[in-house]
Amino acid sequence: MNRKKAAVYVLGCKVNQAEAEAIAQMFSSAGYEIVDFSQKAHVYVIHTCTVTKESDRKCRQAIRRAVKLNPDAVIAVTGCYAQTSFEDVLSIEGVDVVVGTSGRNRIVELVEEALNKKKTVVEVKDISHEEFKSFEELPLYYSKRARAFLKIQEGCEEFCTYCIIPYARGPIRSMPREDVLRRIREITDRGYKEVVISGIRLGAYGRDFNPPYSLAELLTDILNKTDIKRLRLSSIDPQDFTPQLVEVLASEEAVCPHFHIPLQSGDDYILKRMGRKYTTEQYARLIKELRSKRPEASITTDVMVGFPGEKEENFLNTLNFIEKIGFMDVHVFKFSPRRRTPAYSFPDQVPGNVKKERGEKIQELAGKLYRRFASAFLGKTLDVLVEQLKDGLWVGHAPNYLLVKFPSSQNLQGKIIRVKIVDVGDKFAVGEGMF
Incomplete structure (x- = not known):
């Protein structure tokens, strides 16, 4: 008898990645074969993000893609978008199961219920209630x-x-x-x-x-x-x-020695409007202290552009602050009004074209900063955890999260290899294995 196949697609942060792997493990333990999302499966699980409107759009796109891959499959949607907008999710043709950010440890059971009873199953609870005060433990997924x-x-x-x-x-x-x-x-x-x-x-x-x-x-x-x-x-x-x-x-x-510390804005006026609990001076002092204790450390961050009320002066303060700190990398995203949040109705909304232009300027600066950071390691040797073979080169990350590519005819998957950095590209370094 052929095993049922399940595919899991994840959007969003590292927490979502960990949860998606746990969901895959639950289906595997239940006897399902886990396949790539691009393949035909009996069950598709889309683990969603809702941090921006663009995240919501990508979630809907993934759901429709799953329906197209196999119209007869059970389509299960879980995660943050399912929690905050489950009615929108249910309105998408083909969705069979909706699970919020609690009850995911029952997702296989809920999918089987939808499969056997041919009905739509919704498991979205008010997670502010006392019954959801304990941590929901999910199984570990031992991937490759x-x-x-x-x-x-x-x-x-x-x-x-x-x-x-x-x-x-x-x-x-x-x-x-x-x-x-x-x-x-x-x-x-x-x-x-x-x-x-x-x-x-x-x-x-x-x-x-x-x-x-x-x-x-x-x-x-x-x-x-x-x-x-x-x-x-x-x-x-x-x-x-x-x-x-x-x-x-x-x-x-x-x-x-890699610390991801969200900044969001390099302007104190905007930070205050955002409700952030620090100033740029406090942020800079923290980075200085970390670097004084671990000079090899990399600092990465998140920055939002186009927050309501962000004038050109505020943006330039952010741009200058990013350069002053010298991040290894910057994840930049545009402000997106979210219902139920105060900023949704703030005045002085920033036009979309201005957000786009500001985001591009930060991305350009981030590219220069990455190259500057990576160049400091030219001629130095780093311990690289090898993750995959891609385009004939082994690829992995050093402890400071520098992405390193290097050649070798050996099978190095999952090993920590000493690699000497010899060149720098766009968002990666090139090395030679020290065998």
Whole structure:
């Protein structure tokens, strides 16, 4: 008897990636064969993002693509877009199952229900209720990737004026300490060299415990009580860097020296309108401290352009601040009004063409900064975790997240290789393996 096939498509952040892998594992454990999203399958799962209007559009596009691939398949939609706009999702022809950001551990059961009873199934709850205060644990998915993703935190209570995520993800919930340690041991036992720990607001990990238990304490426990070789953090907000956390990041070599710290704007007036909890001076001071303790560290960030009220002067302040900090890379995105957020109705909306122009200017600067950062490693040797063979070259990331390409006739998948950097391209470095 042929096995049923399931395909999972993910949009959005590293948290979504970790959750999508867990969803794939649930279907695999239920006897499904996991196939690429481009193939014909019995079940398609689209794990969605809703951070911008463009994210919503891509979600709808992926849903329609799945329907086109197999009109008879069960189409299941989950994640942030499903949570905040489930009625919009249901209006798309062909959707059979809608699951929000809770209840995903039942997604196989819900898909089977839709399959067997030939009916539409909706599982979208109000995640602000007390019953959703505990962390929803999902299974680990052991893919062929060189690194494993582990989500340890859920939810955000910051309510920045532009952000829909607190409504999509609910309050802060953290994976219990012993569960984190157990899972990391499972990952290392499988041979993974690197674990990326992620969360919606990772820096708030453990604040929901009684007594509170910090991310700094967790990192110390992980490094002392597991055999992990490389530990990478996904994204931490500036205000969440406590002195204890900075000390752990500075003193532990196993923690990768790559810190993604969202900036959003390099202008204090705009930061205040956004409801961010820091100033540019505080941000710059944090980066200076991190670099003084780990000079090899790379800093990457997120920047929003076109926030309501952003005049040319405010934008130029941001552009100059980006150059002053010298990020390795910048993820730039245009402000997108989200219903239920204060900024949705703010006056002084910025025209689309102006947003586009400002975004392009930041992207151009980001390219120059990446090349400048990578060039500092010419002639130096880095430990590269090899992830894939592409176009005849092995590709992987150094601890500082520099993307490195190098040739070799050996099978190096999943190995950490010493590589000497000999050239720099656009958003990557070229190396020679030191065998």
